[in-house]
Amino acid sequence: MIEVFSYHSPIGYLNVEIKDNHISKVSFSETPLNNDSDSSLKERIFLQLDEYFDGDRQQFELPLAPEGTEFQKNVWEKLEKIPYDSTTMYLDLAISLGDKKKIRAVGGANSKNPIAVIIPCHRVIGANNKLIGYAGGLWRKKWLLEHELKHNPIKRTLF
CATH class of the missing domain: 3.30.160 (Double Stranded RNA Binding Domain)
Known part of the structure; x- marks a missing residue:
């Protein structure tokens, strides 16, 4: 169903x-x-x-079943491990999967993430900290990253 x-x-x-x-x-x-x-x-x-x-949840605890190739699923699993209020680069993801030459494939898998926000593909950025590639639009990617930065409990307690 x-x-x-x-x-x-x-x-x-x-x-x-x-x-x-x-x-x-x-x-x-x-x-x-x-x-x-x-x-x-x-x-x-x-x-x-x-x-x-609301800024009160950093990690989702929901049953997920994204449909894709094994490689895509491996990339999406890596995305779920990117900490709240953190970013990583496409190259770093490719290296974590064992081959820096797979950077384009990682970018392709990231762009095909079928579960926006919950699988945090918005936390992947380009070289030199550039915001690139987000199916929901770069303005949403920027909003999500700023939202997480604003609601980081460690940073909130420092002020």
Whole structure:
């Protein structure tokens, strides 16, 4: 069974697709989908997204099932390990996968991440700390990175 619904975030709608009680897609949209679903997973997703956008959640604890090649899934698993309020470069991801020559393949897999925000592909930047490539638009990538920086509990306690 497939369920689809939208979550209204501060940076637009997030359209969510659930297959077999796992999140298979989260994508940005300008228009919402029908929100007739009343699954308990939907409630957990909304709660955790609310907490994230309120600055109270740094890591999601949701069942994910992104569809892609084994290489893409390996890249997406690496993305999930990038700490909140941190970034990494495409080259560093390629090296962590064992071959710096795979930098373009890593970029391609990152751009095909089907679960935006929850799998934090926004935390991958280009060389020289440049914001490049984000399916949701660079303004959203910038917003997400600034949001995480603003809500870093360690940095908040320093001020």
